[in-house]
Amino acid sequence: MSKVSYYTPEGLKKLRDELNQLKDIERPKASQAIADARDKGDLSENAEYDAAKEAQGMLEMKISKMEETLANARIIDESQLDTSKILVLSKVKIKNQTNGMEMNYTLVAESEADLASGKISVNSPIGKGLLGKSVGDVAEIKVPSGVMKFDIVEISR
Helix, strand or coil: CCCCEEECHHHHHHHHHHHHHHHHHHHHHHHHHHHHHHCCCCHHHCHHHHHHHHHHHHHHHHHHHHHHHHHCEEECCHHHCCCCCCCCCCEEEEEECCCCCEEEEEEECHHHCEHHHCEEECCCHHHHHHCCCCCCCEEEEEECCEEEEEEEEEEEC
């Protein structure tokens, strides 16, 4: 059973661009590598040929997986989302009760997560712990080092 995944318009475009890169540039390179290895002689003892065939198989598998992901991708309509609770694409400001540190995150689909730019997955421990919370709530999130408590300071889009 295929799993529906949700994307922002930018995330979906990035996925399409990556797939096009694999199909239009990487696939011909893999075919050329096989042809070059084949020209070097006896295929039964040609490790370069075997490696090129294996690399092509891995590339085709990656392309197939990305095509399946794209087929099941849905764009999130931000205008329909409730801003009173934390949902996918919510921008949240949370405050760690232990050290008073404030952090800003945007909750995104797993495939778009990028901690360096403040985007965390809704499937991460923190993301799961924040979902459904409102401003003023306390999120108790179980992390590997124990339980962290965060105050929900602000929710926006």
